Amino acid sequence: MKEFKEIRKDILVTQNLSIGYKQGKKDRLCLLSDINLTIKRGEMVCLLGPNGAGKSTLMRTIAGIQTPLSGSTLVEGIPICDRNFKEIAQLLSIVLTERIDVGNLTVYHIVSLGRHPYTSWMGRLSEDDKEKIKWALEQVGLLHYADNFINQLSDGERQRVMIAKALAQDTPLIMLDEPTAHLDLPNRVDIMRLLHRLARETNKAILLSTHELDLALQAADIIWLMARSEPIKIGAPEDLVLNGSIEETFRNKSFNFDRKTGNFIMNYQKKQSIQVLGNDVMGFWTQRALSREGYQVTCEKVGDCSVKLIEDSMEWEVIQNGSTTSCVSIQELLAHLRKNSSLD
Numbered sequence: 001m002k003e004f005k006e007i008r009k010d011i012l013v014t015q016n017l018s019i020g021y022k023q024g025k026k027d028r029l030c031l032l033s034d035i036n037l038t039i040k041r042g043e044m045v046c047l048l049g050p051n052g053a054g055k056s057t058l059m060r061t062i063a064g065i066q067t068p069l070s071g072s073t074l075v076e077g078i079p080i081c082d083r084n085f086k087e088i089a090q091l092l093s094i095v096l097t098e099r100i101d102v103g104n105l106t107v108y109h110i111v112s113l114g115r116h117p118y119t120s121w122m123g124r125l126s127e128d129d130k131e132k133i134k135w136a137l138e139q140v141g142l143l144h145y146a147d148n149f150i151n152q153l154s155d156g157e158r159q160r161v162m163i164a165k166a167l168a169q170d171t172p173l174i175m176l177d178e179p180t181a182h183l184d185l186p187n188r189v190d191i192m193r194l195l196h197r198l199a200r201e202t203n204k205a206i207l208l209s210t211h212e213l214d215l216a217l218q219a220a221d222i223i224w225l226m227a228r229s230e231p232i233k234i235g236a237p238e239d240l241v242l243n244g245s246i247e248e249t250f251r252n253k254s255f256n257f258d259r260k261t262g263n264f265i266m267n268y269q270k271k272q273s274i275q276v277l278g279n280d281v282m283g284f285w286t287q288r289a290l291s292r293e294g295y296q297v298t299c300e301k302v303g304d305c306s307v308k309l310i311e312d313s314m315e316w317e318v319i320q321n322g323s324t325t326s327c328v329s330i331q332e333l334l335a336h337l338r339k340n341s342s343l344d
């Protein structure tokens with residue numbers, strides 16, 4: 001029980017925080033006020049929200065890079081504004097979105113910069129510092145790249161170097177601003193899995209802002225859902241799906257959020273209805289294709305056209321006006337339907 005309490009200790013608390021920008025001497029743009037948030041050790045929190053919601057502003061304010069309009073951020077119980085630069089750097093590390101372009105530095109050198117808050121002004125690394133750098137490189141799977149120059153690495157590897165630097169900084173809170181931007185799908189998944197594992201195994205709190213709704217829904221322990229001028233919604237991803245918060249925040253006439261799959265489905269103008277007999281995986285993809293083609297798919301009998309799925313042989317039987325045509329692919333099915341509708 002004691003161990004559980006330690007794992008779930010609050011590392012960061014915001015108290016009635018207001019975020020925004022001072023504009024001139026008197027005016028100010030307040031994006032959001034009365035923000036009361038908590039992050040616990042061992043927790044991965046994803047900050048989600050549409051463009052312009054204020055995610056970066058919130059991240060910068062929490063990290064003490066930007067001054068709040070009012071309220072405060074407490075790290076380990078002490079307001080961040082009462083701490084000096086070195087103390088803050090020992091409590092929270094930040095990984096920014098910008099692609100790093102320091103070609104003449106090695107991976108080891110960049111990760112070693114994470115030890116800066118602990119070294120003397122000469123920056124000499126102790127044995128303990130070197131151990132922490134090695135450990136950080138191991139965690140992100142880049143120990144064998146230690147002597148490589150940064151410009152010899154892919155974007156995914158560079159991002160892992162920056163995460164290693166944050167790990168070497170050995171702070172209880174790691175903040176990342178859109179860590180998966182510029183990455184392809186396998187790398188996006190790898191980074192999210194890595195961050196999730198690190199939160200669990202190192203007992204650090206990880207806060208990241210992202211536009212990757214599907215990955216955040218799978219990897220986050222807690223989601224902070226932000227929309228302009230609305231209170232931040234907080235909860236386990238599944239709770240925010242079930243109570244309709246995700247749908248509401250990202251509501252758009254061009255697509256719908258499918259609560260069952262956690263995916264966004266594009267809206268197409270529907271021309272006519274079509275009956276599809278069969279379900280499961282083949283049914284799902286057939287429905288997607290027919291929907292794109294402008295059909296309203298139903299399992300009820302409608303009109304004189306229906307599609308029967310033969311799952312064993314992966315075939316589609318189109319039954320229309322009493323005659324049956326077999327198609328061996330969705331492409332062929334769509335071509336057949338297009339041909340017949342042009343004959344109508």
Ligand SMILES: Nc1ncnc2c1ncn2[C@@H]1O[C@H](COP(=O)(O)OP(=O)(O)OP(=O)(O)O)[C@@H](O)[C@H]1O
Pocket residue numbers: 021029031049050051052053054055056057058
């Ligand atoms: N320096 C600034 N001065 C005044 N307003 C700003 C400044 N920086 C950002 N804003 C405004 O604050 C609002 C929130 O911006 P912010 O970058 O925090 O949103 P975001 O959710 O991170 O957006 P995105 O997802 O596009 O990165 C925007 O309307 C933006 O125009």
